[in-house]
Amino acid sequence: MPRVSESHLNARREQILAAARICFLRNGLHSTSMQDLIKEAGLSVGAVYRYFKSKDEIINAISETVAGGLVILLHEIADDESLSLMDALTKVIELIDRQVAPDGAFPMAMQVWAEALIDPKIGEIVRNRYVEMRVPFRKLTERALARGELKPGADPDAVSATLFGIIPGYALQRQLVGFPDKDAYLAGLSALMTH
Amino acid sequence: MPRVSESHLNARREQILAAARICFLRNGLHSTSMQDLIKEAGLSVGAVYRYFKSKDEIINAISETVAGGLVILLHEIADDESLSLMDALTKVIELIDRQVAPDGAFPMAMQVWAEALIDPKIGEIVRNRYVEMRVPFRKLTERALARGELKPGADPDAVSATLFGIIPGYALQRQLVGFPDKDAYLAGLSALMTH
DNA sequence: CTGTCAAGAACGAGCGTTCGTTTTAAACTG
């Protein structure tokens, strides 16, 4: 199929990335062979190598996109001024809970994090994503401070970092051991914050 | 060296595991070849395969031991009744901070976690370790409740799970992006808990 | 025709592991 439309090219690219995600979740980044991935995509070797010039490039592309949707959703929560701090955190936990599933972002994210410690390029991608993700928590913190929902004079940077920690704090436990569920975690959080 | 002492055998085993840890931290679990690991240990192929019958067995052995030291140290903190809840949490964060370094347990733990999602055997090891690690947090929670340092009537399971979340909440940020440092995180934690 | 895209056979490198051989220190012997 020569001189094909641009949307076709993008679709092919996405088809390869979708297959890669499936394989990476099933077998991990490095135990997935190009042949696995190619078979999953239903394409030929040559086709895949037309769109990505190496396996590393595929891993990079996936690392770039793994947290993209999450950032947007976090902003939506942070921008809803009708929510109290605790209500917003509840929505955050509910959001994270949805990511802790084979079709959520979290299992893939864990693969990427492990890789980030090994491959500096992935490390930088992860750092950049983190910076983006902290913004909504900063917003949340500032509003809570202004409303007197937090101890007056508290350092917004420190508090938002600690609030951000709720994400890995909950998700890692939930993903790796199944416990606690979101209601228990929220109950614990509420107990800590309201004494 | 035939009919060699048991301590010699253990030393050899540990020598191999130490080399494996170095390699796994440098290149990851699956990008480390047996030959890398064997070279790092300064042994021959045959020697290594006398002590471990496969690469998987080495990865399993390392997964088993990655959190061992940490559990003991957490218990020491939890057993010190002279500490207030916040003081104990401060010591926990200081402990975790020491694990976020090439010679600490955390970078290896992250590799193991990623593997836990792929390999059910590793998954079970991680789950078992988690159960052990939650015990000191449960102790901490119960004492804090008895002392009135927490909201009366709060569910101890829920609170201890949330407190446990401090570990990944802090460590993951610190490991992957460098920020926040322990003082900032503790300041944020304190601000959340003392309003 | 022409230029783009897809196909898949082929390639060298490196993988995890096996196994026949050599080395070595403890155990046995007188």
Place this chain on the structure above:
DNA sequence: CAGTTTAAAACGAACGCTCGTTCTTGACAG
């Protein structure tokens, strides 16, 4: 306490296989 035996421990060449990638070939829309 020396000489000999013995079997555990260590060695490393070799194996079959799979890896990521390249490249030649053919198909087809413009």
